[in-house]
Amino acid sequence: MTNSLDAGSGTTATQPAAKVETPLKKKAQRSPRAKVEPRPPARKNAPNAASQAQQIPAAAVRTGRKIYSENERAQMLALIQKSISGGATHKSAVKQAGISEQTYYQWKRAALPASVGDDLKDLVALEEENKRLKSLLAERLRKENAELKRKLELE
Structure with missing residues (x-):
């Protein structure tokens, strides 16, 4: 007695069906370049991922590191200096501020010439102001001295 499903294959119910072996597919070899440059994953929900990448400005792309403004850098340097002066x-102090020691020294080196230049400019301006005031004072004292001499000679 044969099974209705096995009738087409020519096997009986008592004999097990022979397994058909499928040939193994060879994996396509990747080029060395493909290993070096991984492709970004395709986005399923985006209609055209390439057009979206072009629309995003370069500044909006978030990198792995934080970029601090000059004001934030100055505040952090002042905070670190205050901590150091406190013992x-x-x-x-640098760890408490949340930056690396290398970053601290780079910021300090970059900020140093600017502040020294400003201090030097201020010092030069003060010296010029001092010279001007000294000359004004000397001129007034000369006039006052000449006036006193005239009054003493007349009396």
């Missing part, structure tokens, strides 16, 4: 070590 903390450089390492602990």
Whole structure:
């Protein structure tokens, strides 16, 4: 007695069906370049991911590091300097501020010439102001001295 499903294959119910082996597919070899440059994953919900990438400005792309403004840098440097003057070590003060020691020294080196230049400009301006005031004072004293001499000679 044969099974209705096995009738077409020519096997009986008592004999097991022979397994048909499928040939193994060879994997396509990747080029060395493909290993070096991984492709970004395709987005399923975006109709055209390439057009969206062009619309996003370069400044909006978020990198792995934080970029601080000049004002934030100055505030952090002042905070670190205050901590150091309070007795903390450089390492602990920088760690408390949330930046690396290398970043601290780079910021300090970059900020130093600007502040020295401003101090130097201020010092030069003060010296010029001092010279001007001294000359005004000397001129007034000369006039006053000449006036006193005239009054003493007349009396």
